Structure formats: C-alpha cells, structure tokens
Amino acid sequence: MIPHHRQAVAMADLAATRAGSAEVKTLAATIKKAQDPEITTMSGWLTSWGEKVPQDHDMTDMPGGTHGMEGMDHGGGKAMPGMMSAQEMETMKNATGKAFDTQFLKLMVKHHQGAVAMAGTERKQGAYGPAKTLAGDIITAQNAEIARMRKLLG
Numbered sequence: 001m002i003p004h005h006r007q008a009v010a011m012a013d014l015a016a017t018r019a020g021s022a023e024v025k026t027l028a029a030t031i032k033k034a035q036d037p038e039i040t041t042m043s044g045w046l047t048s049w050g051e052k053v054p055q056d057h058d059m060t061d062m063p064g065g066t067h068g069m070e071g072m073d074h075g076g077g078k079a080m081p082g083m084m085s086a087q088e089m090e091t092m093k094n095a096t097g098k099a100f101d102t103q104f105l106k107l108m109v110k111h112h113q114g115a116v117a118m119a120g121t122e123r124k125q126g127a128y129g130p131a132k133t134l135a136g137d138i139i140t141a142q143n144a145e146i147a148r149m150r151k152l153l154g
Helices: 002-018 022-048 086-093 097-125 129-153
Strands: none
Touching: 002 022, 002 086, 002 097, 022 097, 022 129, 086 097, 097 129
C-alpha cells in the first residue's frame, strides 16, 4: 500500500499546477493530506517490525517510469490493483486544464478502486488490529472520494 499511496500523492501533486478546476485542486489536496500521514503510519509499523520500508529509489529498476512504481509486483506475481502505467502518468503530466481534470479524475477513480480492493483484503485477512482499522478508514474515505470524483466527471 505504501507505493500505491505514493503514486496517488504524485498524481495529486500534478494537480496543483495542471488542474483547471478548483474542485479538482481541492480534491487532490485532500487526497495528499490523507495519504501522506497514512504512508508515515505504515512506514512506522514496518520499521517497528524490523522490516524494510519501500523507498522510491528501491523501485527505480522496476517497470514503469514515474518513481518506478507503475505495475509494481505485489507478492503474488501480479501488479497492485489500480496502479497507473508509465504511459498513463506521462499523459497526465502533459495535460493541463480540463483535459488534465478529466484524466486525473478517471485515473484516480481507478487508483482508488485498487486501494479499496487491497484494503478489503487487509480487513479480511490481516492479523494486525491497527492495520485492519486503517484499512477500514481507507475504504470509507476512498469510496467517498470515488463518489465525489464520479460526480465531478458527470
């Protein structure tokens, strides 16, 4: 989930200078504000367990471009759900105004759906109570954001 959240933050960062709509800029800021602390929390858990925290530079040899995280293998030999491809990220980077807004909203809906799926797995199969609680919070927040993004898309 850490690399997944990092990609969402990278997407949200693009909105600050490329979005045409104030609503999209506000939504992106909300996403970043929620996910940055979650990254910190999850990283803290890994550190306390003596596990390695994924770093952007650890992923540079992986397929993809932006931070090397697109399509990142997540254990079972398949990409994390909802991760953007290098091409999708590049298309979004090159867009501005309404074109950016549409691209951002469509891709972030897909990204959030992937996070909700992963959080659902944690809720069902996880063993660490605080992680299961965080997963529930992610499901609630991101489903609400999905509804908001779909409304903005019309």
